[in-house]
Amino acid sequence: MTAPSTSGIVPDPTLYLPRPARILEVRDLTARERFFRVALPEPLQHRPGQFVMLSRPGIGEAPISISNGPRGDNILEMVIRKAGSLTGVLHTLKVGDWVGVRGPFGSGFPLAEFQGMDLLFVAGGLGLVPLRSLIQPVLAEAHRYGTLTLICGFRSPAEELYREDLQAWGRQARVLRLVNETASLPWDGGIGLVTDPLATLPLDPARTLAILCGPPVMYKFVITGLDARNVPHDHIFVDLERRMKCGVGKCGHCQINQVYCCQEGPVFRFSAIGPLREALS
Ligand SMILES: Cc1cc2nc3c(=O)[nH]c(=O)nc-3n(C[C@H](O)[C@H](O)[C@H](O)COP(=O)(O)OP(=O)(O)OC[C@H]3O[C@@H](n4cnc5c(N)ncnc54)[C@H](O)[C@@H]3O)c2cc1C
Ligand code: FES
Structure with a gap:
């Protein structure tokens, strides 16, 4: 159970704690960009245009856009360009590997x-x-x-x-x-x-x-x-x-x-x- 904060407002743990997400599909879209489909423990409940913080334990965390429209299931799709240390490691992951997901964040499209x-x-x-x-x-x-x-x-x-x-x-x-x-x-x-x-x-x-x-x-x-x-x-x-x-x-x-x-x-x-x-x- 989540402990109440001192202000009395219970923080949403999905914004602060990464949820484990298992990679279901990974494939190259281009030489630099790779598509990922992952399964979360529960639906993301996002709006179009929002993003997540995607992490790999011990490596780091980065903002990554949500690429699929809102849907009732627990699937999240992303495209990751190999840019540096974290995204380089994410490009080495395979089906069955795990990443961390916080969010969704941001305003999104009205x-x-x-x-x-x-x-x-x-x-x-x-x-x-x-x-x-x-x-x-x-x-x-x-x-x-x-x-x-x-x-x-x-x-x-x-x-x-x-x-x-x-x-x-x-x-x-x-x-x-x-x-x-x-x-x-x-x-x-x-x-x-x-x-x-x-x-x-x-x-x-x-x-x-x-x-x-x-x-x-x-x-x-x-x-x-x-x-x-x-x-x-x-x-x-x-x-x-x-x-x-x-x-x-x-x-x-x-x-x-x-x-x-x-x-x-x-x-x-x-x-x-x-x-x-x-x-x-
Ligand atoms: C709201 C949002 C949504 C994003 N969505 C996507 C997405 O869908 N797919 C995707 O591939 N990338 C996306 N990015 C960019 C992604 O976050 C960066 O490429 C990532 O943080 C780089 O992490 P790294 O550890 O691999 O690189 P680092 O080793 O930290 O840096 C390598 C290079 O990436 C640059 N970089 C670092 N952080 C960022 C950043 N936040 N934005 C831009 N360049 C950065 C550095 O200047 C450096 O040139 C998004 C960024 C934001 C802010
Ligand atoms: S990313 Fe930290 S204040 Fe916006």
Whole structure:
């Protein structure tokens, strides 16, 4: 049983203590990114756009986006890019190995507010990973939304993520797949930047919500493109991934001025970020 804190409020132990999760599936999506499906002791009960703190005992802990939409079971899907010490070790794990999971953390996307609107998803590289947690529930109830468009960009065909999903989503939504260059593999999508289609895309700014996930530099150019199409800033959502350690507003690693991105973010409405705009440069 959990002991009450001195304030009388019982802390949620799933936010502070890692739960053991067993790896059910692991496979390469690209040379750097690996897909993991793990089983938790109980359902995660997350919202699209939230993240977990993923750990390996004795090695470390890192924020990792939840990549599957909300579901009733205990399954959690993630994509991990090999970046350093922890993610390097995670890439060596196999089916049956164990990881620790704290969370879910963060605000997530206000899915209920999206109903009835045209949705324009723009993903750059690894940004497709958190966006998938939103795209899955939206497509599962596509009749609740207007036109659905996904523009996603990768450096090269070899870096494309979730290729099968993108093909399947293309049956329900307009999916535009772009790469910067095609030297590595044959390519059946477009060549260019995610900003390129914005100028000519059929789009009603009053009905459109734009949801952006990718590297901060992408946001600046996509928002310029959306400005040119008169999409209001309160119709634009950005996913701001800052350095994070605790996930619970204690360590200050994610703090920009008075805002703790781990709690109020990583998803923000662009019109509301004010001083956080420095995070986009
Ligand atoms: C909210 C959030 C969601 C994320 N989701 C994912 C995800 O779904 N998949 C994924 O692969 N990565 C994701 N990241 C980035 C991931 O947390 C880092 O790659 C990870 O912390 C690196 O840990 P490491 O011990 O392997 O690297 P380290 O050995 O600590 O560092 C190696 C390199 O990674 C960089 N790095 C360290 N911490 C971070 C960080 N928090 N963010 C960005 N770069 C960092 C360092 O500058 C260094 O260049 C997310 C980050 C945040 C904040
Ligand atoms: S990650 Fe520690 S305060 Fe946000």
